[in-house]
Amino acid sequence: MRFRECFEFLSGRRTHGFVITSAGNCSEMWWEVTHETEGVFYLEASMSLASMFGAGLALGVPQIPVWVFTGDGAFCMNPGMLMVERQLNPPNLKHFLVSNRCYGSTYEVRLPNAPANDYAAMARAMGIERVYHFDSLEDLKGNFDAAVLGPGHSFVVLEVEPVGKKLKEPPIEGPEMKYLFGRSVERAAGVRIFDE
Amino acid sequence: MEQRVAEMTGRIVEEVASCGIKLVASLPDTWIADLIEAFDRDQRFIHVPVNREESAIGLCSGAFFGGTGALALMGASGLMTCVYALTKVNYTYQIPLLICITLRGSLGDQAKYHVSNGLYLLPLMDSLSMPYVIVDNPDKVALISKAYGHSRVLCRPVVVGFTRSVLRGER
Numbered sequence: 051m052r053f054r055e056c057f058e059f060l061s062g063r064r065t066h067g068f069v070i071t072s073a074g075n076c077s078e079m080w081w082e083v084t085h086e087t088e089g090v091f092y093l094e095a096s097m098s099l100a101s102m103f104g105a106g107l108a109l110g111v112p113q114i115p116v117w118v119f120t121g122d123g124a125f126c127m128n129p130g131m132l133m134v135e136r137q138l139n140p141p142n143l144k145h146f147l148v149s150n151r152c153y154g155s156t157y158e159v160r161l162p163n164a165p166a167n168d169y170a171a172m173a174r175a176m177g178i179e180r181v182y183h184f185d186s187l188e189d190l191k192g193n194f195d196a197a198v199l200g201p202g203h204s205f206v207v208l209e210v211e212p213v214g215k216k217l218k219e220p221p222i223e224g225p226e227m228k229y230l231f232g233r234s235v236e237r238a239a240g241v242r243i244f245d246e
Numbered sequence: 247m248e249q250r251v252a253e254m255t256g257r258i259v260e261e262v263a264s265c266g267i268k269l270v271a272s273l274p275d276t277w278i279a280d281l282i283e284a285f286d287r288d289q290r291f292i293h294v295p296v297n298r299e300e301s302a303i304g305l306c307s308g309a310f311f312g313g314t315g316a317l318a319l320m321g322a323s324g325l326m327t328c329v330y331a332l333t334k335v336n337y338t339y340q341i342p343l344l345i346c347i348t349l350r351g352s353l354g355d356q357a358k359y360h361v362s363n364g365l366y367l368l369p370l371m372d373s374l375s376m377p378y379v380i381v382d383n384p385d386k387v388a389l390i391s392k393a394y395g396h397s398r399v400l401c402r403p404v405v406v407g408f409t410r411s412v413l414r415g416e417r
Contacts, residue, residue, distance in 0.1 A: 070308075091311070095338035099331060102296075102304030109269065109292065110312015130297030134305065138294060224338035232311055241313030245398055 051187045053150065053210040057083045059187060060117075060146075063194060067115030067142075068107060068235065072100035074155025076119040076148055078217035089238065091231045092220040098128035101135060101145050108140035111239040115142050117198075122149040125169065126161055132176040135203065143203045150212045158212045173205040185209035250415025254384060255284045258408075261387050263290050265394040267315040267344070270294070271302035275321025277348040277413050282319065299324035303331040307341045315394075318343060322350035322363040325405065326370065332403055333374065340401035344394045349380065349407045371405060378405035381412050 053075065061084045069090040071077040077092040084090070093100045104118035125131075125147055135145065147169050152158040161167070170183040182197040182204065184190040190197075190208065197206050222230065232243045258281060262270070270285045271294045272278075286293040296302045299320045306316035320328075325347045336343055350357070351364025371378050377396065379389045390406055397404035411417075 093335070095334040096304070096331070097334075099300060099304030099307075099335060102301045103308035103335070106269070106305040106308025106310070106314070106316065107312045108308075110309060110314040128298065128301065131301060133297050134294065134301055225340050228339045228341065235311050235313075239312075243311060243313050 051185065051190065051208070051210055053079055053148070053213050054083065055187055056148075056190065056208055056210050059191060061086075063198070064117070066238070067117060068111070068238075070100050070104040070107070070116065070118045072118075072120045072124045073097055074121055074123065074153070075150070075213055075217065076100075076121050077220055078155070079213070080119065081220035082217055087222065087230050089231070089234045092222060092227060094219060095224065098124040098131065100124065101131050104145070105135055105138055105140055105143055107235070108143040109138070110241055111235065112140070112142055114239055115144060116140070117144050117146065119146045119148055121154060122147060122151065122167070122169065123153040123155075123161060126167070129172055132173055132178060132205070135205075136177045139203050141202050144198050145203075145205045147205065147207045148210060149207055150210050152212050154213060157216075158214075169207045170205075173207075178203070178205050180204035181207075183207040183209070251280055251413070254413060254415035255280050257384065257387050258390065259284050259288060261390040262317055263288075265315060265344070265391050267317050267394070268292060269306065269309045269314050269316040270319055271296050271305045271316065272319040273299050273302060273321070273324050275324070275348045275350065277350070277408070277410055278319060278321070281413070285319070299328050300331040303328050303335060303343065306343050307335050307339075310341050310343070316343070318345045320345070321348045322360070322367050322407075326363065326367065329370070329374070332376070336403050342397040342401055343403040344390075344397050345403055345405045346390070347405055347407050348413070349409050352409060354410060376403060376405060378407055380407045380409070382409040384412055384415065384417060386412075
């Protein structure tokens with residue numbers, strides 16, 4: 051499916067909750083489609099840690115959904131993240147693996163073992179129970195509720211086409227990102243993050 | 247000996263609890279095996295064994311945004327693998343983090359494979375301008391709380407390094 055159409059659909063279905071996007075295409079495409087600054091952490095300065103970041107957040111706000119978007123380039127660097135996720139099993143964590151089989155932010159250089167990697171099988175092998183794999187928008191639309199809105203941690207593989215061009219980075223610097231996101235969590239979840 | 251280790255482990259756990267820390271993410275080193283077990287048994291904490299040390303950095307950094315106090319516990323070698331995660335995630339976004347490590351390779355460590363930690367661990371932290379305190383005496387355990395508080399003021403990671411003798415409950 052087309053990356054942009056996939057994110058347009060998902061962002062259109064998001065009613066509340068928090069979004070964490072990994073470096074490169076995931077952050078850039080979410081920004082391009084939504085221009086959201088409320089409740090979204092563009093974790094551009096990180097490779098492979100977005101789902102761990104999201105899991106840590108999810109523990110503190112168990113009543114609020116946390117959507118994490120990881121590129122498959124990031125995933126390949128740390129697939130063991132799924133072991134930790136499975137162990138924690140936060141019911142509000144929804145992990146989307148955006149698979150375009152390339153390093154999208156570095157001119158779409160091919161991933162190692164790209165055609166053979168079966169991310170859904172890897173997740174199942176680590177004991178994750180709610181694993182979904184969608185390679186068409188129709189399939190994603192038809193099964194969105196079960197995959198994303200149902201209770202329990204889920205891992206959703208989205209097979210998308212490479213973007214084919216360099217997208218713009220979200221124009222938000224580190225400390226600004228921290229306070230924008232942190233204040234939005236404080237408002238939505240009623241937790242105290244920053245010391246008075 | 248076992249009694250002394252248990253007492254010291256208990257003191258460290260209590261000090262961490264007094265900070266309001268709820269989440270402990272760990273990867274083992276032989277020196278902290280007892281400490282990890284103690285966190286695992288203690289119902290006041292969510293103890294998460296992680297697959298690699300960088301995952302602990304990511305998990306604890308995210309926990310900050312959920313209002314959950316967190317500790318990353320690892321060996322010296324583990325910290326050496328975390329330079330990218332710390333400088334990118336914690337430095338870019340100014341996210342506080344308490345990290346407790348072993349001072350492998352320091353005076354008295356017989357393990358030759360930790361020589362590199364002895365040579366480069368402290369200079370590495372200095373080069374990153376990453377504050378650290380060394381707990382080389384049981385009476386210095388209170389530095390854990392001070393380090394935690396300092397990390398929140400500084401909005402960056404602060405490291406607490408334990409000597410082997412302290413973890414063994416020796417003076």
